Amino acid sequence: MSHRIAVIAGDGIGTEVIPEGLRALKAVAERFDIALEFQTFDFGSCDYYLEHGKMLPDDWFEQLKDFDALFYGAVGWPEKVPDHISLWGSLLQFRRRFDQYINLRPCKLMPGIKGPLAGRKPGDIDFYVVRENTEGEYSSVGGKMFEGTEREVVIQDTIMTRTGVDRVLKYAFELAATRPRKKLTSATKSNGISITMPYWDERVEAMAAGYPEIAVDKFHIDILTANFVLHPDWFDVVVGSNLFGDILSDLGPACTGTIGIAPSANINPEGNFPSLFEPVHGSAPDIAGKGIANPIGQIWSGAMMLEHLGHQEAADTLVKAIEAVLESGDAQLLTPDIGGKGTTQSLGRAIAEHI
């Protein structure tokens, strides 16, 4: 039985790192005798938009819904298409329509990567951010009144449902339960945002009652971002709303120096629709076409995909291959962003060969 993977390279360096992601996946699939079948799509990119006037064909949902996973590069190229069109027309559609209600990102100090924090070494920082990925602050409900006048007022709703909140919390508690420290931190702002955030706290408390073995704490988002910088070792699993999770899952990898190489998973845990795996980094128009983009985010995203598809050992092998190549410190292989003189391909090949 083979896993069917839809591959969408998207824009900019997405088209450069996807081939390296595939190379690594093929290597590890061969070693562990996993059958992967890839099919490539050209939509979900700004070039597609410029040609067709939309980011996706009308039947994208039908075309993609039966795949086992989506392997995405990066989308967006503001000079071609405004971000709110390219992103809402692709990535955010997938998340919403495929009900990928979990956005999962590891924040981990990796060997050979110089992070911005003083005195931290690999092993010191190793946590997950679990982000609600379908509702909350990203609602598109609202509008404008008295447009163009001094009285102009703009309103946008944050919408949380019990279904939406409980399911992400459940996922986060279950994840915490699999980890040695069994610790969960909730991101809130109930001291300032007085309706939705106290509700979030209430649901965290209700869910915690079912997980007595998990140590639960909460921080307001302002001091939580401060603690990511001051005490990143405190965290194990951090759960937040769509916006707070978005912020924390960039800040976390920034604190570990891995923002250019971090992976992310947009997960539909029930598996009734495909989940989507993509690097945290964007399409980076400034370095696109130069062949120097770091492919690790894409490859690491492939590892998360394998884990999701049930191949834990293969996933671990892929991550270890990344770590080994980073640890080698071989400047000929590494890309310039991590101090090397190599290319997207040299780094991708080195990781694939290590497998």
Next chain:
Amino acid sequence: MSHRIAVIAGDGIGTEVIPEGLRALKAVAERFDIALEFQTFDFGSCDYYLEHGKMLPDDWFEQLKDFDALFYGAVGWPEKVPDHISLWGSLLQFRRRFDQYINLRPCKLMPGIKGPLAGRKPGDIDFYVVRENTEGEYSSVGGKMFEGTEREVVIQDTIMTRTGVDRVLKYAFELAATRPRKKLTSATKSNGISITMPYWDERVEAMAAGYPEIAVDKFHIDILTANFVLHPDWFDVVVGSNLFGDILSDLGPACTGTIGIAPSANINPEGNFPSLFEPVHGSAPDIAGKGIANPIGQIWSGAMMLEHLGHQEAADTLVKAIEAVLESGDAQLLTPDIGGKGTTQSLGRAIAEHI
């Protein structure tokens, strides 16, 4: 002509650092021959709430409105009164009713303070966060439906007005214009929050047209928090909505290691109502009563108050006194949080004496 200052110590360490703030203010006022008149109030604290069932007397507005400034310690003590009651019943009332629509916080690497970032030294980081302080995400408009059922849904509005957005932007541009680098960074999230945030961007663009000498850029809040950690030297004046400003003005001082000593100003620039000056830190129930709270946040807030009242030289002198005592590294004087063995009083006295 003397300045009339209302003093509210509030809760916890607020009552310990306020006397040191006053000591420093009196010293500098004497030296520069500034007439300051202080009047102390016991409301705006959780103890007041426990006695009176409310955080403030009914006529608080009348009692306070004619002062030239409010000098606040810290409010909140969750074991006595839930935060959303104590804070919405005091601090947030002042900000809203006195139309203190600017929240201003310096993020500055100080001598003698060990920050969390590797390889940064005093001078490398020196910027302001300007936060909108009255509207936006802190709206209290919204509600709950299908309460207590699986269909439960909670909604809260983010509300931005042209008046509200433009005036904080104007303040931020004016501030940037006074600084050597003349740079303004706007915090947005228009790629995800699709109604209010594009509006914010639009107003930034409109305002920028009137300030051709200011270099303007913008970052989405997720990558902006990352850049606070990775490139804090990029920033000069950073402006954000109520929530984004709240986050950035904790994260900024965290990056400089000054979260325990940073000041903040809640400003009504027109001066039709008093502005409010308070340390960034909270009431810290865990160390309250031990006499070891660091008074620098309170004293530095006093400097911001003097600056606001038109006494720039006195304000600078106060900040320089803080820096000099920090630089001395004298463990007998410094409080434990910054590596000393001293007390709130020893540090407060040292600063006052230095003036």
